[in-house]
Amino acid sequence: MSALPSLRQLRYLVAVSDKLNFTQAAESCFVTQSTLSAGIKELEAxxxxxxVERERHSVMMTAVGAEVVARARRLLAEAEDLTEWARNAERPMSGLLRLGVIPTIAPFLLPAVLPxxxxxxxxxxxxxxxxLTANLLARLATGQIDxxxxxxxxxxxNLQVYPLFDEELLLIAPAGREADMPRDIGKLDPEALLLLEEGHCLRGHTLGGCRLDEPRVTGMEATSLFTLAQMVEGGLGMALLPDMTLRSGLLGHMMNLVAHRFSEPRPRRTIALVARxxxxxxxxxxxxxxxxxGQAPQSRTDKTDGTGT
Known part of the structure; x- marks a missing residue:
C-alpha cells in the first residue's frame, strides 16, 4: 500500500498557500520554519x-500544489468533523459551535434566537x-465555521440544507408615494428600485422576485439594509425589505416611510440553516x-395589505 500524506503535512501545505511565506506559515502552525519545510518536502516525496515553487524572494504554488491544497482543505475539515463527532457523541448540545449569519438576518432574528x-x-x-453568503459558504467548506x-x-x-421558514419581501417608499406602489409586482417601475450592492443575496432575491435582469450600475447602491431604508427616506426611490426587518422596528424612527404588501405571487426568500x-x-x-x-416571524395578516408598517 502506498504511503499516505499526514494531516500535519497537509496543514503545513495549506498554511504555505495562505501566507505564501514560509516564516509566517510556520508561525501560524506554531512550529519552526525548518520543521515546516521538512514537512513540505516529505509531502512532495x-x-x-x-x-511549491520557492525562490529567494517569492513563494508560489504549482498547478498541482493548488489542487492538492483545495483537496487538503476538504480533508482537514472532514477530519475536524470526525473529531467533533467523537467529542460530542454523548453531549451533542455542548461545546463550541461556530455559526455564520448573513447581515440581512443577523440583527433581526438573532435577538430572539440567542436567549x-x-x-x-x-x-x-x-x-x-x-x-456575506459567499464568504460564509467558503468558510463552511474549509471548516472555519460549523x-x-x-x-x-x-x-x-452539495451542502446539507435545512429550510426553516419562508419570508415575504415588502415594498417601502416615501410617504405620499402610495399611488406609485403597485399591488402587482409586475407593474413596479424598475427605474425606481434601489438595491443593495453586489455580494448581498437580497439583491438577487429582489431582482428575481421582481422578474428583472441585472440593472445598469447607477452608483446608487446601499451597503446595508439601514442605508437602503435611508436612501428611500431621502426620496431616491423604493426598495424591497424582508418582513423580519420591518418587524424589528427598523422603520420605527423613519416616520416618512410606508410599507406595502404585494398581491400574489409575492416575492419571498427562504431562511435556511446549512452545514457541510x-x-x-x-x-x-x-x-x-x-x-x-420556532422563532420565525408570524405571517402578516390581510390588514397590512396596502400601505403602512
Whole structure:
C-alpha cells in the first residue's frame, strides 16, 4: 500500500498557500520554519511531485500544489468533523459551535434566537460570524465555521440544507408615494428600485422576485439594509425589505416611510440553516434548526395589505 500524506503535512501545505511565506506559515502552525519545510518536502516525496515553487524572494504554488491544497482543505475539515463527532457523541448540545449569519438576518432574528439557545442549551457556546453568503459558504467548506444561516435561493452545491421558514419581501417608499406602489409586482417601475450592492443575496432575491435582469450600475447602491431604508427616506426611490426587518422596528424612527404588501405571487426568500455534507453534529444541526424555525416571524395578516408598517 502506498504511503499516505499526514494531516500535519497537509496543514503545513495549506498554511504555505495562505501566507505564501514560509516564516509566517510556520508561525501560524506554531512550529519552526525548518520543521515546516521538512514537512513540505516529505509531502512532495510522498506524492511524487513538486507542490511549491520557492525562490529567494517569492513563494508560489504549482498547478498541482493548488489542487492538492483545495483537496487538503476538504480533508482537514472532514477530519475536524470526525473529531467533533467523537467529542460530542454523548453531549451533542455542548461545546463550541461556530455559526455564520448573513447581515440581512443577523440583527433581526438573532435577538430572539440567542436567549432561547442560552436557556435551552446552557452548555452550548455560540461563536458568531456575520458575513456575506459567499464568504460564509467558503468558510463552511474549509471548516472555519460549523453551520451558516443564509437565505435561499442560492447555490449551495452539495451542502446539507435545512429550510426553516419562508419570508415575504415588502415594498417601502416615501410617504405620499402610495399611488406609485403597485399591488402587482409586475407593474413596479424598475427605474425606481434601489438595491443593495453586489455580494448581498437580497439583491438577487429582489431582482428575481421582481422578474428583472441585472440593472445598469447607477452608483446608487446601499451597503446595508439601514442605508437602503435611508436612501428611500431621502426620496431616491423604493426598495424591497424582508418582513423580519420591518418587524424589528427598523422603520420605527423613519416616520416618512410606508410599507406595502404585494398581491400574489409575492416575492419571498427562504431562511435556511446549512452545514457541510460531512457534518458530524447532526443532532445539534437538527435541534438548532428547529429552535430557529420556532422563532420565525408570524405571517402578516390581510390588514397590512396596502400601505403602512
Amino acid at each position: 510522498t506524492l511524487g511531485t513538486r507542490l 432561547e439557545v442560552r436557556s435551552r442549551y446552557p452548555e452550548l457556546k455560540l461563536a458568531l460570524r456575520e458575513d 453551520f451558516a444561516l443564509i437565505a435561499l435561493p442560492y447555490d449551495t452545491g 455534507s460531512s457534518n458530524a453534529r447532526q443532532e445539534c444541526f437538527a435541534r438548532l434548526a428547529e429552535l430557529i424555525a
